[in-house]
Amino acid sequence: MKKNSKKNPEMFKGNKKVIKSILSFGQKARLTDSSFTKIPNRVLEIDSYPSILKKGKVPLTKENLEAAFKEFIKEHKTTFKVDAENLKLISAKNINKKWHIKYAQYYKGIPVYDACVSLETSQDGKVHSYLTNYLPDIKVNTKPVVKLSEAVSIATKTYPKKYSEKMIDKDSTLIIYPEIKDGEILHHLAWMFILSEEQTNPETEKYFIVDALDGKIISSYTANFPGATVSGTVRGEIYPTNPTDTVSTMPLQHNTVEILGVGNSTTNQSGVFSAHIPWWVEIFFPHQAIFRLEGPYARVRDNNGNDYVVNRNYNPGGTCNQTWTDTDRDHINLFYHMNLYHDWLLSELGYSWVNLDGTNRFNAQVNYSFSNAYAGNPMTFGTNNFARSSDVIYHECTHNVLNHEYNGYIGWPNNYTEAYAMDEGFADYFASSFTNESRHGEGYTSSPRDLNNTRQYQGKDNFNLEGHTGGTVIGGAAWVLRQRMIDHFGQSGARIADQLILEAHQILSTYPRNYFFSDPHESNLLSALYRAADIDNNLLNGFPYFYDIQKAFHTHNLLQAILEDGDSFDFSTNNLGKFIGGDLYYYQGKFWANNLKQKGVVDLGNIGEADLETVSIPNTGYTKFGVNAVAGNTYISKAQEGEAAGYIAFRVLSVSADKSKVTLRYLYRFNPNWHVANTRTLEIHKMDCHWVSLMHNHNKLLCKDLNEAAKLIKDSGYNGCHFCLPRYDTDALSKQKVISNLNEDLE
Ligand SMILES: [Zn+2]
Ligand SMILES: [Zn+2]
Incomplete structure (x- = not known):
């Protein structure tokens, strides 16, 4: 802390020079001094250029602007009594053909609370006015004696106990804080921070300014006041599913919005973001939000690797919406669908996608001139339709997911192998499962691949299909499995199949290369599926979904x-x-x-x-x-x-x-004669019924012919399975009808 004398002897010493200098601003210049600092806080009607602009002959540009006006302040140092070396440009706005330049004051690299210098100039740099609350003659120790953590704990103690344990500090910064006391200015080295609960609570959120030399709380006030936030909604034009769809404007979630000087805010599911605007941003920074197609899980750039960027000004306390529109809106569509797919994987399959290098954001570049799309980091998307087809986007993302699991592609670049067919087949499968549509790429091609097909496996020794075609064989089997699960469990059965298949890949990826569909001499997906389905580390005693997997593979001769x-x-x-x-x-x-x-x-x-x-x-x-x-x-x-x-x-x-x-x-x-009775549920099934594979072995009672099963139904309250023995289902039919059916079948 240093007391600053109210009287400033320098003022009078330099008087003569000051007058001369004011004249150099032009005849009309008017100057007033601050009653506290005794240096000019306002000089109006200046009418003078920085000398390096040579009276307007050197054009003013964004590049020379910071230096030009710093020079100007230096040139008039005797008038302004401001040390230009302590100033940092924080904004330069061109509004209505005038420049508004703002420098913040620093003391030995530490920002001085609220202190700044503002200049208003003409378009070509002629200065009109100068305003400041600059604090001259600061002398304070800049090495904190009190650590930030200590300052925070001092501040925390001001809360009732039920809050004090929950308060955490944020936006912490070291500042020079001027305190006006008894008409004098005291300079403090101070910690400034907000204390808030994890979930924002305007009742408890407060600013604190704590002296960093003696630990005293200099000031504290509630952090939330009108104008301290900016919020908005980000939307984008997208193709709901296919390139041929009508364009629709949807909220963009997981979209990071940069609030200049504040940091990032990320949109929620409704595309809404909001950010708290700290005091120094309100004062020092242009109120600008920067929108890019970027977020925690996806980033889309153009084919030169440049961001798509839109800057928007906001009013603190106001809203700042951004709707991405474009006649060629591939990039917007890509960003939207990548995030949609990310969320589906996470919420439905519990799978959070990762790149090979462990990062969570999938990167894509768009608008290449080729007619294709490629997985990788970044993924690259060619001409329009590839980035406009949600199928293609999900397909490429799945390649990256599997690539991460397998630490490389399953089979690429060996394009005629079973392994590569799995790369393609399962990229199709997961895309199709998400869209609940067996066709892949309808809308961008007249002959979309279809997982609902009858293509037969040629056998390991004869396999010669290119991956995308081969993929419809193994992906087709996966689709059959999925359909069987839907038949058993309704639509949620699809997720059981998805989960099984994803886990099978996670298991298979731990086996040595190369990878095959089913051959027992090789690392193969069938064995991995069995292990994914198994619940007791014993395949021999049966495991859930056994017959469904058999039937799925059988359908494609696998x-x-x-x-x-x-x-x-x-x-x-x-x-x-x-x-x-x-x-x-x-x-x-x-x-x-x-x-x-x-x-x-x-x-x-x-x-x-x-x-x-x-x-x-x-x-x-x-x-x-x-x-x-x-x-x-x-x-x-x-x-x-x-x-x-x-x-x-x-x-x-x-x-x-x-x-x-x-x-x-x-x-x-x-x-075919054997049946299984479930001693717990009293249901009787055929041996190949799906539900048998889900039954605990200790609940199974074997009937070696229909006679034994009939006895249980007639005498012991058992009931035929709704799916595999509907003729004996007493839930759907009268007991009388079931008995007559049984007698008929036993003849
Ligand atoms: Zn592919
Ligand atoms: Zn059954």
Whole structure:
């Protein structure tokens, strides 16, 4: 603290020079002194240029403006009694063909509370007026003795206990604070900060100015007063789904708005942002909000890497809205849909997207001249339609998500591999699941890819599809799984499928490369799906959704295995062994089932392409000892001991010339006569019913024929499953009707 004498002897010493200087401003200049500081606080009608502008011959530009007027203040130092070295330009606004220049006063690099110098000039730099509340002759220790944390704790103690624990400081800054006391100015080195609760509470939020040398509270006042905030809504023109859609104006969420001098505020779901305007911003900064297509989760720039920027002025306390419009609005659309997709992944799948480098914001650049879109960082989007199709945007974002999980793309750049087909197929899948539309890119292409398709897998040795096409095979299987889940659970079943598939990828990504659809010798998605579905670290005792996954893969001919000489294979877990374990083993051109728990195989001969789901399962003819593997023949294997009432229908697709390798496709089957009763819910199901896979094993009661099931229904209050045994469903039918149905079926 230093007392500043009311009398200023310098004033009189320089009197002569001052007069001369005023004349140099022009005849009409009028000067008044501050009654506190005794230096001029107001000089009007100056009519004089900074000398470096050579009376207007050198044009005034944004570049030379700061220096020019600093020079001007220096040139008239004897009049102004202001040290230009202590000034920093904080704003220069051109309003109505006049420049309004504002410098803040600093003392040894520390801002002086409220102190500034303002100049008003003509367009070419002729100064008209000078205003200031500059504080001369500050002398104060600039090294705080009291730490900020100590100052905060001093301030916190002024609150009742129920608040004091919750108050946190923000906007903290070290200032020089002038206090006027008994007509004199005292200079304090002080901490200035706001104390507020985590959730803004205008009742408790207060400013504090605490002396940084002795810890005394110099001043405190409530932080919220009219004009201390700016808020607004950000909207943008977007294409709701497809490039051909009617453009609609939607709120832009997760959009960071920069309030000059304050920092950033981010829009909420309704596109609304608001920011508190601290005192020094109100005083020192132009009231300007800067809008970019940027936020915590997405940033869109042009193809040169430049931001799209709009600056808007605001009035403190007022609103500042921004609606992004453009005839070519690709960038706006991209920003909107990236954020939409981010939120869907997060809220529906609990997945927060990340780049390979760990950052959370996906970057995109737009308006390239190519006809395509590419994943990467940044993602790049070509001509109009690619950035206008929400499908394409979600697709590219998914590539980046999977890229993060796999620490690289699944298969790219090997474009004709199963792995790359997974890159493309699942980029399509998640985009389609979000939009709930199996077609991908309708609206930008006349032949959109469709996950609802019947394309068949050619087998591992013959696979030769380009990734986007191959992707419709594996993505198609995923879509079948999703549809089955919707059939079981309603629309929310889609999320179960999404979750399973995402987890399967997270599991598969931990396996060594390369990646395949289903082959048990390789790191494959089918095995990963089984593990994602499993709940007890034991695949052999069954797991939820088993038959749904089987059926999904079966639909696209994806249940295939290549067995090598000596391989045993468990069909229901996709696990290989050597001779032992599994349902059977392949050895010297034959299928064998003579090891522990293996039960036997029967050859049905060549029955053509009959669907493995419907070939009838014989009761007899099974052998454990060497059934010849013949290309084209269909076989039934009993499932190994411990798997309830299971069979496997399989067909040999090829046998290598030296018989060292057999390729087969298969489908797990259940004994059609067997039923499962749930002892907890008293519901009876067919073995392949979806609900059986969700049942706890200890609740399962096996019925080896319909007779046993009928007894439970007739005598013990059991009920047929609504989905798989609707003829015996007493919830939908009268008990009498169910009994007559049972009697009919038992005949
Ligand atoms: Zn792609
Ligand atoms: Zn059922």
